[in-house]
Amino acid sequence: MTMIKAQKGTKDILPVDMPVWHLMEKNAEEIFSRYGAKEIRTPIFEATELFARGVGDTTDIVNKEMYTFEKSERSLTLRPENTAGVVRSFIENGMHRLPMPVKLWYKGPMFRYERPQAGRQRQFHQVGVEVFGIKQPTADAEVILMAVNYLKSLGLNDLSVELNSLGCPECRDEFKLHLKAVLRPYLKDLCPDCQTRYEKNPLRLLDCKVPECQEIFSKPEIQEVIMSDFICEECAEHFNELKKYLDELKINYSINKLLVRGLDYYNRTVFEIKSNNLGSQNAVCGGGRYDSLVRNLGGEDIPAIGFAMGMERLAYLIGEKDDKKTTAFVVSNSPAEALKLAEELRKDGISCEFDLSNKKFVKQIEKASKTAKYALILGEDELAADKVTVKNLENSEQKTVFRQNVKSEII
RNA sequence: GCGCCUGUCGUCAAGCGGUUAAGACCUCGGAUUGUGGUUCCGAUAUGCAUGGGUUCGAAUCCCAUCAGGCGCCCCA
Numbered sequence: 134m135t136m137i138k139a140q141k142g143t144k145d146i147l148p149v150d151m152p153v154w155h156l157m158e159k160n161a162e163e164i165f166s167r168y169g170a171k172e173i174r175t176p177i178f179e180a181t182e183l184f185a186r187g188v189g190d191t192t193d194i195v196n197k198e199m200y201t202f203e204k205s206e207r208s209l210t211l212r213p214e215n216t217a218g219v220v221r222s223f224i225e226n227g228m229h230r231l232p233m234p235v236k237l238w239y240k241g242p243m244f245r246y247e248r249p250q251a252g253r254q255r256q257f258h259q260v261g262v263e264v265f266g267i268k269q270p271t272a273d274a275e276v277i278l279m280a281v282n283y284l285k286s287l288g289l290n291d292l293s294v295e296l297n298s299l300g301c302p303e304c305r306d307e308f309k310l311h312l313k314a315v316l317r318p319y320l321k322d323l324c325p326d327c328q329t330r331y332e333k334n335p336l337r338l339l340d341c342k343v344p345e346c347q348e349i350f351s352k353p354e355i356q357e358v359i360m361s362d363f364i365c366e367e368c369a370e371h372f373n374e375l376k377k378y379l380d381e382l383k384i385n386y387s388i389n390k391l392l393v394r395g396l397d398y399y400n401r402t403v404f405e406i407k408s409n410n411l412g413s414q415n416a417v418c419g420g421g422r423y424d425s426l427v428r429n430l431g432g433e434d435i436p437a438i439g440f441a442m443g444m445e446r447l448a449y450l451i452g453e454k455d456d457k458k459t460t461a462f463v464v465s466n467s468p469a470e471a472l473k474l475a476e477e478l479r480k481d482g483i484s485c486e487f488d489l490s491n492k493k494f495v496k497q498i499e500k501a502s503k504t505a506k507y508a509l510i511l512g513e514d515e516l517a518a519d520k521v522t523v524k525n526l527e528n529s530e531q532k533t534v535f536r537q538n539v540k541s542e543i544i
Numbered sequence: 545g546c547g548c549c550u551g552u553c554g555u556c557a558a559g560c561g562g563u564u565a566a567g568a569c570c571u572c573g574g575a576u577u578g579u580g581g582u583u584c585c586g587a588u589a590u591g592c593a594u595g596g597g598u599u600c601g602a603a604u605c606c607c608a609u610c611a612g613g614c615g616c617c618c619c620a
Contacts, residue, residue, distance in 0.1 A: 193617075194619075198618080213619095214620085245619075247618075248545085248615095248616095250615070252620080253620085259620060326617065342616080394619090395619060412614085413614085414619075414620075416619075418620070419619075440620095441620060442620060444620085445620085447620090464578090464579080464580095466578090493578095494577090494579075495576085495577095495578080495579070495580075499580050499581080500580085501579095502579095502581045508579080508580080510578075522579090524580090527581095529579090
């Protein structure tokens with residue numbers, strides 16, 4: 134018999150991992166709802182076309198990373214991200230008639246067919262937020278605040294927020310033209326990746342890691358274009374206001390002109406939150422504004438902004454693993470009596486186990502000390518007197534009390 | 545899709561061409577006749593990812609396959 138193993142790029146989230154996952158989920162609910170966001174759960178697969186139109190058919194995600202399958206002549210795809218799905222649901226359920234900012238948050242598995250490596254899996258989980266209906270930068274500020282405060286609630290403080298503005302489609306196109314124009318003379322000297330980027334996504338050229346390319350980019354005439362404030366007046370004002378809000382809230386951030394994001398739908402504000410402790414996949418959070426996505430997917434003209442975080446990456450940073458012990462373990466030579474006592478406590482909400490395999494007294498105590506906080510000794514003496522000996526396994530203190538007082542003893 | 549590295553018990557591992565394939569932890573059994581975590585004894589890989597080769601002899605060398613890790617691309 135050959136072993137069936139978890140598939141490449143997938144992982145079991147085991148009982149030892151649960152405390153961290155529960156923390157991430159509980160805090161998402163708690164923090165995001167403070168901002169008025171409501172949870173939404175959308176299907177794990179959608180029409181392939183949703184992602185092609187939503188995420189953008191020039192992106193890697195859509196071109197080579199989707200899990201697509203055919204069923205009854207429909208092309209379906211496992212969601213590689215959740216913004217498109219949430220927008221689809223927003224439109225389909227007429228949420229544009231709700232009072233306007235509509236704030237939604239989600240968590241769940243996403244699927245991307247890539248080579249797994251540190252901080253990257255084929256099935257992974259994201260928590261994210263989408264805010265619809267506000268074009269003003271107050272929404273940008275609030276969304277960034279939600280992200281930062283959520284991370285803080287998880288004890289993650291030393292993360293850096295990077296910010297950029299992509300401008301609107303008009304000013305961005307103009308910038309692309311400028312950039313391509315100055316680079317044209319050097320095109321043949323760029324690395325093959327950069328040559329395809331030149332055609333496909335010129336903005337991505339800038340963070341190429343090949344030294345020869347960097348050398349070319351550092352030429353004065355090219356630097357001038359890169360560093361120029363190419364965005365139009367309106368976009369610039371939007372960005373400045375956002376920065377002002379963040380300054381007033383004392384949120385630390387840095388401007389990264391090279392921050393572009395790989396999904397086609399972004400405009401104006403884009404941001405990432407990074408950690409230095411994650412290896413090469415260092416972004417825990419990525420997000421931005423997508424003012425034309427709702428319309429592009431067939432809805433009203435409604436602006437929106439959101440972010441997503443990789444939960445496995447968060448879990449790695451939070452770190453702490455903690456096996457939760459059961460509260461009580463009944464030690465007794467009478468299984469029937471042990472079962473009765475255990476049930477009494479379980480009814481009162483106390484987690485309780487007892488020996489299911491007729492072990493000797495010493496072995497039962499040993500088992501108790503490994504798995505529980507208290508040993509409840511129920512021997513002949515105790516049974517005769519309707520009492521229980523409660524032993525605290527951490528400090529070895531023990532006390533014999535009446536049966537009905539057991540639960541107050543172990544709080 | 546490309547590059548580099550790795551594959552010995554549930555886990556961490558020693559081993560470097562001739563060993564009965566160390567050791568530790570976990571698990572399980574036993575001893576100490578009702579008190580553990582901190583005692584003692586014992587059990588647990590006929591096999592070193594798989595398939596071929598080289599050799600008198602291979603976990604140890606070579607090749608292929610598979611699996612895992614890391615990096616590039618891209619992304620959370």
